[in-house]
Amino acid sequence: xxxxxxxxxxxxxxxxxxxxxxxxxxxxxxxxxxxxxxxxISMGMSDDFQLAIDAGSTMVRIGxxxxxxxxx
Numbered sequence: 001x002x003x004x005x006x007x008x009x010x011x012x013x014x015x016x017x018x019x020x021x022x023x024x025x026x027x028x029x030x031x032x033x034x035x036x037x038x039x040x041i042s043m044g045m046s047d048d049f050q051l052a053i054d055a056g057s058t059m060v061r062i063g064x065x066x067x068x069x070x071x072x
Contacts, residue, residue: 017043
């Protein structure tokens with residue numbers, strides 16, 4: 001699960017997700033190329049999931065969009 005910096009700077013968040021995707025791709029090609037299980041890259045949460053999907057995320061966490069923010 002990759003999480004970007006908690007910031008309103010969408011450019012920074014996008015860069016961080018792209019960096020994570022590049023690392024994932026490098027790991028896959030160097031170590032897991034023949035492993036079909038190594039296919040999911042989980043990045044993004046309710047506030048930035050579209051940026052994560054645009055960067056290549058295959059799994060996002062959108063719990064607070066569905067259930068609302070946590071009450072402490």
